[in-house]
Amino acid sequence: MGKKEKASDPTCASCRVATSKRACVTPDGVGGNNCPTQEQAEALQAANAKYDDPKVMEFARQASLQEAACYANRHQRPYVLQPSKTRIQEIWEFAHRMGYTKLGLAFCLGLVNEAAKVEEIFKGKGLDVVSALCKAGATPKEMLGLSDEDKIRQGGFESVCNPVFQAELMNRAGTDLNVLLGLCVGHDSLFLSHAKAPTTVLAVKDRVTGHNPLAAIYLSDVYYAKLKMDDAGEEGEGS
Ligand code: SF4
8 A cells, every 4th residue: 555545444344254253353363355454553653642642541441351351260261251241330330440539420211210210320329410301491492493293202392302401411410430221322322522521321212122223233134124124115225
């Protein structure tokens, strides 16, 4: 590749090298097509230079320590993965590691019961919890230029989901770490781009699968095969 030639965009999702033999997993490994491990040295150098910031370094270090702590009996040889911690435990332990005391919980109206339980759990671990529901502010959907037919329940008032307001509330409260619970696609993106504190996700919304979007992926060869068809009902390129 010439010096000024731009490297191909990475396509790791279609890498067909066995995971244990991949260049990104083992020093003697093999790269797939458009392998960023083998072709993007300059980008890697630029990315890794960002860890020179002590805050980034410490955040990444603690995240990596927490990752390892989620497996039991790591001293055993040969080691077989023994995952031992749920995601909510992973979150509160990471918060403790970082010395965080104030969590922001940004949640969806559809998960009010879950939010109350999550708040109780975090509080039980000694953390302060600031929480904001997506509809907080009761801003009418008309503010976004939407008409009545664009509402879910037509014929009356409907509040927008207002993730920018949720983020503003967290920013003003000075949260150390925000936790998303069930925000819609796009609303989560807005929250992430407006929140000042780092944000993690406890659960994403999937209205059909009980908030388990991977259920549709696991079943995409059979019951959800339609996901891989184009609009005309033909099997798409990826099937
Ligand atoms: S980094 Fe390279 S080896 Fe690893 S998944 Fe991507 S293409 Fe495959």
